[in-house]
Amino acid sequence: MDFIIISLIKTAIVAFVLLTGLAYLQWIERKVLAHIQIRVGPYRVGPHGLLQPLADVIKLITKEGFVPSHVHKLFYFMAPWLAVTLALIPIAVLPFGPLIEVFGHKTFMELTDLRIGVLFVLAVSSVGVYGVALAGWASNNKYSLLGGLRSSAQMISYELPLALAIAAPLLLVNTLSFREIVNAQDGYWLGFIPRWNAIPECVGFIVFLVASFAETNRVPFDLPEAENELVAGFHVEYGSMKFASFFMAEYANMITVACVGTLLFLGGWTPLFPAPYSNAVPVLLLAATGLVLLIAGSAPARKMDKYTFPVVGVISLGLALIFAVSFLVPVVQTILMALFWFTAKVLAILFVFIWIRGTLPRFRYDQLMRFAWTILFPIAMLNLLVTALAVALTSK
Amino acid sequence: MTPFFFFILAGFAVFCAISLVSQTHPIASALSLVGVMGALAVLYLQLGAEFLAAAQMIVYAGAIMVLFVFVIMLLNAGAEQEARRVSRLARFVGMFMMAALLGIISFTIQGQFPNMGSVTFGAWVGGTAQEVGMLLFTTYLLPFEITSILILIAIVGAIVLARREV
Numbered sequence: 001m002d003f004i005i006i007s008l009i010k011t012a013i014v015a016f017v018l019l020t021g022l023a024y025l026q027w028i029e030r031k032v033l034a035h036i037q038i039r040v041g042p043y044r045v046g047p048h049g050l051l052q053p054l055a056d057v058i059k060l061i062t063k064e065g066f067v068p069s070h071v072h073k074l075f076y077f078m079a080p081w082l083a084v085t086l087a088l089i090p091i092a093v094l095p096f097g098p099l100i101e102v103f104g105h106k107t108f109m110e111l112t113d114l115r116i117g118v119l120f121v122l123a124v125s126s127v128g129v130y131g132v133a134l135a136g137w138a139s140n141n142k143y144s145l146l147g148g149l150r151s152s153a154q155m156i157s158y159e160l161p162l163a164l165a166i167a168a169p170l171l172l173v174n175t176l177s178f179r180e181i182v183n184a185q186d187g188y189w190l191g192f193i194p195r196w197n198a199i200p201e202c203v204g205f206i207v208f209l210v211a212s213f214a215e216t217n218r219v220p221f222d223l224p225e226a227e228n229e230l231v232a233g234f235h236v237e238y239g240s241m242k243f244a245s246f247f248m249a250e251y252a253n254m255i256t257v258a259c260v261g262t263l264l265f266l267g268g269w270t271p272l273f274p275a276p277y278s279n280a281v282p283v284l285l286l287a288a289t290g291l292v293l294l295i296a297g298s299a300p301a302r303k304m305d306k307y308t309f310p311v312v313g314v315i316s317l318g319l320a321l322i323f324a325v326s327f328l329v330p331v332v333q334t335i336l337m338a339l340f341w342f343t344a345k346v347l348a349i350l351f352v353f354i355w356i357r358g359t360l361p362r363f364r365y366d367q368l369m370r371f372a373w374t375i376l377f378p379i380a381m382l383n384l385l386v387t388a389l390a391v392a393l394t395s396k
Numbered sequence: 397m398t399p400f401f402f403f404i405l406a407g408f409a410v411f412c413a414i415s416l417v418s419q420t421h422p423i424a425s426a427l428s429l430v431g432v433m434g435a436l437a438v439l440y441l442q443l444g445a446e447f448l449a450a451a452q453m454i455v456y457a458g459a460i461m462v463l464f465v466f467v468i469m470l471l472n473a474g475a476e477q478e479a480r481r482v483s484r485l486a487r488f489v490g491m492f493m494m495a496a497l498l499g500i501i502s503f504t505i506q507g508q509f510p511n512m513g514s515v516t517f518g519a520w521v522g523g524t525a526q527e528v529g530m531l532l533f534t535t536y537l538l539p540f541e542i543t544s545i546l547i548l549i550a551i552v553g554a555i556v557l558a559r560r561e562v
Contacts, residue, residue, distance in 0.1 A: 074424075075423065075424075075427075114446075115446060115524060115525075116446050116447065116449075116450050116524075116525060119447070119450035119451075119454070119525070120450060122450070122454055123437075123450050123453035123454045123457075123458060124453075126453070126454050126457070126458025126459065126462075127430075127434075127453065127457050127458050129458070129462050130427075130430070130462070130465070133462070133465055133466070133469065134423075134427075134465075136469075137423065137465075137469045145469065148469065149466065149469060149470065152462055152465070152466045152469075153466070155462075156459065156462060156463070156466075159458075159459070176525050
């Protein structure tokens, strides 16, 4: 009974955070892209456009769900459902923190710990291509069909380097469970360099990042939805919630990939510095942010800064206070520290995703394929072989 | 609880298999086959063969069937017309023949292995990735390598055949 109640609570929290995160990731992306291009981005709905995701959701839900007459009805409706379901499933096996004890109940900070967690994520993401391929085909439109075909070919091709890049750190940690992978990365070399897989596996990490851009159909590999060639690619015939489902699936895939990268290569929730120092990092960081904002708000350069800067500053100081108080309650501190470091790393990877989108132009299709098979795949293979050799030589 | 899940999944697998044969559209048939493979993967998982279940999803459902769907889309194959009418008598007799064939198979298995016992879910724990890997690289190394070479030959053959006109 305990198990069911705890699982329900955890599921509710994870689902709420994930879905809110999806909506706000889109806000973050628009803001970051806007600032890269010297614009302001969403600004009208709420302060600094903070309510824009909400407005978008309301708009997409209340829009008329128009169905074109020339589509294959069953597959047309099945495709967005498949895409979003398969994109949301992997979060169930990703851990966010260590074993915690709340009110006498011991529980892991994750929904389930699978012994084959890594394989599970790979399996679900490899089936995820059906959503895009079906959408392209069922729309019965040449642009969407081309988008769907491009996407299938691209995802099949980039799955190989991705799987090989994931296999290399697995050789180092010798397990397939995400929890044990993170535990194996706990600790420090020479007392201060974190034992993250990204350091011995830097080549693998780069290959993983590049391949995951392609797997999530992101710039510079967003050929399936290249606007200037294919109108909008595979989802050209979709509107309202059906279009939103594809959108959600794309962002959910981004979050999944960032989480997997964090867990496999960046040590999950293990802090960057040894524990006594790292626990003070969020307090100092948030307090400094708050103070800077309060000082900047007292001499505002723009009219609205008089209100927005002090508000955000007070929120930062409040968060700093929460982290500071948590020093008195070890349980809360464990939870908060794990969440802080995990979120920081995931957001860092997501920022790289957005940064790349703001920087690089789109590849041409033949370049994309040649890059996968003649550059990325051999590098990933070589990296795996070298890692295997090193592991074989160093183990007794 | 486990027999309950077994019947749901087995029912789903059989439903998908029937749909695979009876659908007229190739894409629908291919997707039904994916459904069969997914149901089988979960059944493997229940039997304790977790690595096999993941491999089934990644290799069959995620790679091979995606290629099938890909090719069907490229050829843009439409729904097929019923080629020629099968007589009603043949269908009727066919069902009984099918039942007879299944009966003979189960009778033979029962006769050959009289004390096999029944399947127990979750009792077997030898299906982890480590154990499968150990078996593949020790006991079954030779068959494993021979299979790899066979697949390599098939790949080379496919490339040679595809490039013939150049």
